Amino acid sequence: MKNLLRGATVLLLFLASGALAASLVHSTDAATVTRLLKKLGYRAVLENNGTGTTQVRVESKDGKAFYLYFFDDDRSRGGYEGLQLLSCADAGGEFSGEALSYWNQTHRYAKVYLDESGAVCLQSDLDLRMGVVLEPALKQFLNDFLESYGAYELELVGQ
Amino acid sequence: MGSMNNIKALIVMALLLAPAALAQKVVTATDATQVTRVLAANGYKFSLDSENDGTPLIRLQIGDGYKAILFFYDDDPGQPGYESLQLYAGFSVDGKIALATVNDWNYNYRFGKVYLDDELDPVIESDLDLSGGVALEGTLLVFIQNFEAAFDSFVEEVVGE
Numbered sequence: 001m002k003n004l005l006r007g008a009t010v011l012l013l014f015l016a017s018g019a020l021a022a023s024l025v026h027s028t029d030a031a032t033v034t035r036l037l038k039k040l041g042y043r044a045v046l047e048n049n050g051t052g053t054t055q056v057r058v059e060s061k062d063g064k065a066f067y068l069y070f071f072d073d074d075r076s077r078g079g080y081e082g083l084q085l086l087s088c089a090d091a092g093g094e095f096s097g098e099a100l101s102y103w104n105q106t107h108r109y110a111k112v113y114l115d116e117s118g119a120v121c122l123q124s125d126l127d128l129r130m131g132v133v134l135e136p137a138l139k140q141f142l143n144d145f146l147e148s149y150g151a152y153e154l155e156l157v158g159q
Numbered sequence: 160m161g162s163m164n165n166i167k168a169l170i171v172m173a174l175l176l177a178p179a180a181l182a183q184k185v186v187t188a189t190d191a192t193q194v195t196r197v198l199a200a201n202g203y204k205f206s207l208d209s210e211n212d213g214t215p216l217i218r219l220q221i222g223d224g225y226k227a228i229l230f231f232y233d234d235d236p237g238q239p240g241y242e243s244l245q246l247y248a249g250f251s252v253d254g255k256i257a258l259a260t261v262n263d264w265n266y267n268y269r270f271g272k273v274y275l276d277d278e279l280d281p282v283i284e285s286d287l288d289l290s291g292g293v294a295l296e297g298t299l300l301v302f303i304q305n306f307e308a309a310f311d312s313f314v315e316e317v318v319g320e
Binding site for chain 2: 019022024044064071082084089096097098100101102104105108109111113114115116121123125130131132133136137138140144
């Protein structure tokens with residue numbers, strides 16, 4: 001009887017650990033993201049751009065500044081299913097299409113382009129619909145973006 | 160009698176937790192076996208191949224008979240499997256693709272990026288980092304769906320087919 005009880009307990013603990021560890025989300029909201037950004041050591045200021053769209057102005061410890069935008073507002077899930085990190089810098093007409101295409105060929109997890117104002121932008125997108133563990137996924141999303149940001153600064157903006 | 164009731168209660172709790180634990184298995188890396196299992200279960204046509212160094216790659220049929228390649232990256236020796244994936248599709252074109260067209264695509268679409276390769280042929284790519292922890296099947300399916308949607312616009316607006 002003791003063995004049966006012990007076995008059932010072990011099984012329960014095993015299953016419980018799996019269920020708890022897999023706290024997956026498929027959407028999130030601005031308040032949650034802002035809180036996590038601060039927890040991860042970023043300066044994060046929630047802004048409303050006046051059109052009802054929420055965005056977060058983010059700054060890393062080493063001064064890299066960018067915005068986090070929310071997309072795909074799924075009301076049935078009470079949050080946004082897509083996140084986007086974006087940083088744009090005045091290009092001053094200095095950037096060739098070849099340079100931007102080559103940058104996109106040689107780096108992963110982000111892309112660069114010229115926007116309508118001629119600014120050179122670095123962008124990365126994360127689709128939460130897939131089901132992620134929010135804090136480590138956000139942390140990795142930011143790490144990948146900042147790695148790209150370093151190359152963007154060094155190879156494009158810093159030229 | 161008390162112990163028997165405890166066992167019954169534990170078994171009921173285990174049965175309640177089991178589906179959640181199995182359905183929401185979180186991974187931070189994957190391999191060709193897991194990926195091909197998901198592809199097969201969801202009706203995708205594909206073939207398993209490998210690069211020269213033995214790294215697996217999957218040739219995946221997307222859209223109306225087009226082929227994409229799924230690459231495996233970041234083989235972390237500290238854990239089994241690959242921590243990131245890349246979907247890639249390229250076209251060999253006769254005419255010249257304008258870089259402005261490539262730039263416009265990158266500006267207008269979210270999931271994926273387009274560039275001209277060394278032969279000035281258009282390529283579309285999308286990368287997925289698993290290392291933050293994801294639900295594998297859902298992740299793969301959304302990753303491929305997003306790539307297929309991006310690919311359709313790429314073919315129409317960049318390749319011009």
